[in-house]
Amino acid sequence: MLQLSVSGSVIKKKLLTNMSHALLQSVKLAPKWGFRYLSGNPIGFIGLGNMGSNMAANLMKKGHSLVVYDINSAATEAAGKLGAKIATSPAEVAAQVDKVITMLPANQHVKDCYTGSGGVIESAKAGTILIDSSTVDPAVSKQVAEAASAKGLTFLDAPVSGGVPAAVAGTLTFMVGGSAEKCKEIEPVLLGMGGRVVHCGDVGAGEAAKICNNMLLGISMIGVAEAMNLGVKLGLDAKLLASIFNTSTGRCWSNEVYNPMPGVVENSPASRNYEGGFGTALMTKDLGLSQLAAAQVSAATPLGSLSHQIYRLLCTNGYGNKDFSAVLQFLREANDYQSNTKGNQ
Numbered sequence: 453m454l455q456l457s458v459s460g461s462v463i464k465k466k467l468l469t470n471m472s473h474a475l476l477q478s479v480k481l482a483p484k485w486g487f488r489y490l491s492g493n494p495i496g497f498i499g500l501g502n503m504g505s506n507m508a509a510n511l512m513k514k515g516h517s518l519v520v521y522d523i524n525s526a527a528t529e530a531a532g533k534l535g536a537k538i539a540t541s542p543a544e545v546a547a548q549v550d551k552v553i554t555m556l557p558a559n560q561h562v563k564d565c566y567t568g569s570g571g572v573i574e575s576a577k578a579g580t581i582l583i584d585s586s587t588v589d590p591a592v593s594k595q596v597a598e599a600a601s602a603k604g605l606t607f608l609d610a611p612v613s614g615g616v617p618a619a620v621a622g623t624l625t626f627m628v629g630g631s632a633e634k635c636k637e638i639e640p641v642l643l644g645m646g647g648r649v650v651h652c653g654d655v656g657a658g659e660a661a662k663i664c665n666n667m668l669l670g671i672s673m674i675g676v677a678e679a680m681n682l683g684v685k686l687g688l689d690a691k692l693l694a695s696i697f698n699t700s701t702g703r704c705w706s707n708e709v710y711n712p713m714p715g716v717v718e719n720s721p722a723s724r725n726y727e728g729g730f731g732t733a734l735m736t737k738d739l740g741l742s743q744l745a746a747a748q749v750s751a752a753t754p755l756g757s758l759s760h761q762i763y764r765l766l767c768t769n770g771y772g773n774k775d776f777s778a779v780l781q782f783l784r785e786a787n788d789y790q791s792n793t794k795g796n797q
């Protein structure tokens with residue numbers, strides 16, 4: 453810029469000031485115009501569902517260019533409208549990028565996407581970093597990491613907590629397993645979608661942390677639902693009871709932020725007929741993963757096991773797509789059944 457062939461230092465200074473101003477303005481306006489000013493190398497993103505679509509949108513808002521793939525063409529088209537380049541297979545994504553992020557439903561989807569025919573590992577260039585944010589069995593992460601390493605690729609498991617609201621707000625917590633050095637390297641990308649990145653240990657450690665957290669969450673939600681249901685049947689006001697828990701030893705996230713009784717927490721899934729939020733089917737899957745892992749290392753998890761069975765019952769009773777706090781509604785139905793059959797017991 454200092455080589456500008458304009459004579460007179462005042463003119464040069466003014467020109468430079470105007471150019472800097474225009475650059476700053478374009479940086480501010482760039483997201484509105486839809487072009488990328490921080491692009492660097494494009495990033496691959498595969499799996500644009502409830503979580504992935506919002507995570508990908510946040511990356512694009514932060515100025516990253518994306519190459520995306522999903523088996524659902526409506527999902528890729530929506531990302532395309534935000535500026536993403538659409539690929540027709542995981543392999544086609546991987547061939548164009550040096551980082552791939554996946555956000556897929558469960559174990560088999562992750563295995564197929566990475567190691568299957570037309571998968572990521574088939575076409576990724578040596579040195580590519582593969583980041584799986586799906587919640588899966590830590591053993592699956594280790595299998596994929598081995599296959600990746602054989603081709604000179606790095607695999608990190610990086611599941612998230614915070615759910616859809618945090619995916620929308622860009623405040624997810626990432627629990628990362630794998631090389632600490634590579635975790636540091638990808639931290640700026642993860643912070644484009646989240647507020648905290650925690651390195652947990654070797655490959656699989658991120659998934660281990662995630663399934664332990666979700667086992668605790670599943671158990672605590674059933675506990676809050678039972679206590680709220682009992683208290684209300686004993687004649688207590690639901691809001692009063694929840695406020696007592698919040699300043700007593702029963703305090704926990706499931707009560708305070710996500711209370712399962714409708715009307716206690718404004719805008720919680722319970723106050724929206726258990727719509728949105730974290731589906732019971734996904735919670736059931738995560739509890740299944742925790743029980744599988746517990747069996748592999750001989751850890752006693754009796755409440756985790758019972759909670760898994762309870763959420764499975766919810767799924768077979770039509771609650772699979774409802775938020776997992778619907779366990780309270782399920783208990784209330786059990787009450788109704790008991791009171792209707794009292795004379796027969």
Ligand code: NAD
Nearest residue numbers: 499500501502503504522523524556557586587615616730
């Ligand atoms: P989702 O079902 O809404 O999205 C999954 C997406 O993957 C869908 O768009 C689907 O079409 C796509 N897909 C499936 N198979 C594919 C394949 N072979 N190739 C490409 N795309 C494929 O699920 P979600 O709620 O976004 O959750 C994704 C993952 O994140 C799950 O493992 C879930 O347990 C975890 N998670 C979810 C939440 C939540 O609140 N929803 C919170 C934390 C973690």
